[in-house]
Amino acid sequence: xxxxxxxxxxxxxxxxxxxxxxxxxxxxxxxxxxxxxxxxxxxxxxxxxxxxxxxxxxxxxxxxxxxxxxxxxxxxxxxxxxxxxxxxxxxxxxxxxxxxxxxxxxxxxx
Amino acid sequence: xxxxxxxxxxxxxxxxxxxxxxxxxxxxxxxxxxxxxxxxxxxxxxxxxxxxxxxxxxxxxxxxxxxxxxxxxxxxxxxxxxxxxxxxxxxxxxxxxxxxxxxxxxxxxxxxxxxxxxx
Numbered sequence: 612x613x614x615x616x617x618x619x620x621x622x623x624x625x626x627x628x629x630x631x632x633x634x635x636x637x638x639x640x641x642x643x644x645x646x647x648x649x650x651x652x653x654x655x656x657x658x659x660x661x662x663x664x665x666x667x668x669x670x671x672x673x674x675x676x677x678x679x680x681x682x683x684x685x686x687x688x689x690x691x692x693x694x695x696x697x698x699x700x701x702x703x704x705x706x707x708x709x710x711x712x713x714x715x716x717x718x719x720x721x
Numbered sequence: 722x723x724x725x726x727x728x729x730x731x732x733x734x735x736x737x738x739x740x741x742x743x744x745x746x747x748x749x750x751x752x753x754x755x756x757x758x759x760x761x762x763x764x765x766x767x768x769x770x771x772x773x774x775x776x777x778x779x780x781x782x783x784x785x786x787x788x789x790x791x792x793x794x795x796x797x798x799x800x801x802x803x804x805x806x807x808x809x810x811x812x813x814x815x816x817x818x819x820x821x822x823x824x825x826x827x828x829x830x831x832x833x834x835x836x837x838x839x840x
Contacts, residue, residue: 613765644824646825646826646827648766648827650766654832655816655830655831655832655833656758656766656816656818656827656830657830658825658827658828658829661824661825661826661828662824662825665825667825667828697765699765699766701766701768701826701827703823703826707782707783708780709768709771709780709781709782709783710756710768710771710826711768712765712766712767712768713765714765715765715766
């Protein structure tokens with residue numbers, strides 16, 4: 612059982628907007644920024660959003676992140692087939708003194 | 722261009738040891754914290770251990786404390802993970818990942834090396 616809770620799956624049709632949630636606690640999400648990673652199966656993860664809402668260079672602005680209290684969300688607008696992947700949230704946990712990941716959300720583009 | 726290349730994976734018996742390496746290039750290695758993150762077959766990501774740029778601070782997940790040791794050799798631009806007392810549940814792809822800073826973590830990843838713990 613992961614410290615951060617994500618829905619195991621999400622889906623949408625091309626062009627749609629989908630959101631993926633990530634729920635934590637006061638020792639992690641309540642105090643620290645959340646970061647999001649995209650992983651196409653069989654490849655290494657890729658940083659998608661850092662510091663809750665910032666995009667690294669090269670990440671399309673279709674991807675956006677937000678955080679409020681102990682919850683965060685990743686939104687993908689204008690869904691494309693290439694967005695089909697697993698998405699993970701990550702936060703530093705002050706009680707565990709280490710990084711924690713969500714269990715991951717498998718996004719299917721119908 | 723940042724490159725991280727892991728090596729050292731393979732088949733190891735339960736209770737055995739293995740040392741993983743991650744050769745880094747394309748950036749000033751000693752300026753950045755580094756991490757090991759693993760992924761069991763068909764499962765999600767699990768952070769294993771992290772180390773500061775100068776090697777003076779290390780952090781580990783409870784699941785590996787006392788068994789795994791992270792270290793680095795900045796003269797060789799190489800990150801290591803010494804794994805002892807290996808268990809079946811340690812079977813995973815092990816990725817090394819670089820931090821830009823604490824608010825910009827895991828900004829580059831290697832392709833991973835598979836460790837299989839089985840008799």
